[in-house]
Amino acid sequence: MKRLVLGVQYDGSGWQGWQTQPSGNTVQDALERALFQFCGRELTTVCAGRTDAGVHGIEQVVHFDTDLDRSAYSWVNGVNSFLPGSVAVQWAKELVLDEGSQDNFHARFSARxxxxxxxxxxxxxxxxxxxxxxxxxxxxxxxxxxxxxxxxxxxxxxxxxxxxxxxxxxxxxxxxxxxxxxxxxxxxxxxxxxxxxxxxxxxxxxxxxxxxxxxxxxxxxxxxxxxxxxxxxxxxxxxxxxxxLAKIDYEEKWDLPHSGQIELPGFLSLL
Missing domain, CATH: 3.30.70.660 (Pseudouridine synthase I, catalytic domain, C-terminal subdomain)
Structure with a gap:
């Protein structure tokens, strides 16, 4: 078993926030549907911080556990092929999962x-x-x-x-x-x-x-x-x-990538 960590970007305008709801119209619902279509099995994601309806994510960080073998390239591009245009995985990182250990990476609790x-x-x-x-x-x-x-x-x-x-x-x-x-x-x-x-x-x-x-x-x-x-x-x-939601800080030991695509103040200076 391994722990997959994803960096996810989304335009929150048309979504009812991050957290899954019965309507299915949330970013988490869209991501988990795409993961199911890509993997053929249900996967439950954990995020660094829930966002409300209408709130955007420049770099949301999520994790889930799986025994599937896929390259980071495959996780990013494979999952993105099933996502709507307003949501996209920017990077993927595989971490070793030590079952029973308190020192495993956690998208929410490991955030500094x-x-x-x-x-x-x-x-x-x-x-x-x-x-x-x-x-x-x-x-x-x-x-x-x-x-x-x-x-x-x-x-x-x-x-x-x-x-x-x-x-x-x-x-x-x-x-x-x-x-x-x-x-x-x-x-x-x-x-x-x-x-x-x-x-x-x-x-x-x-x-x-x-x-x-x-x-x-x-x-x-x-x-x-x-x-x-x-x-x-x-x-x-x-x-x-x-x-x-712009950035989540973690310890360097996790060696997580960053999307590196949008630093909002710099982006706005181009307008």
Missing amino acids: ARTYHYVLYNSKIRSPMWAGRAGWVFRPLDVDLMREAAEKLLGEHDFSAFRASGCQAKSPVKHMYEITIRQQGELIVFTLRASAFLHHMVRNIVGSLLFVGTGRRSPAWMAEVLESKNRSVAAPTFMPDGLY
């Missing part, structure tokens, strides 16, 4: 950090070119004020104020390593890197930063929200359209 991008289109008039690919705010935004507010969230904190009511995480305490906010014309890209994220945490943080950016709240308010540990104090959950 996760990075998300949120792309925002800031213009008086909405653009259909960014529909489903970026959030939209028509009021002018002060990026410097949002950067000042974002600094209040760095470090290890209880992020309950930014946690969805249905969140299943065991603890609301996470370590926020970095938040950067870059502006390129009418596009603003928020990049958040943390040990892990609670359900809706990125979208709730972005929504609160927008309250600061539009002048509805001061940067100091962000610290007050964090300290409150009360979801009702923060801003409403912002739209999913511009959210991208």
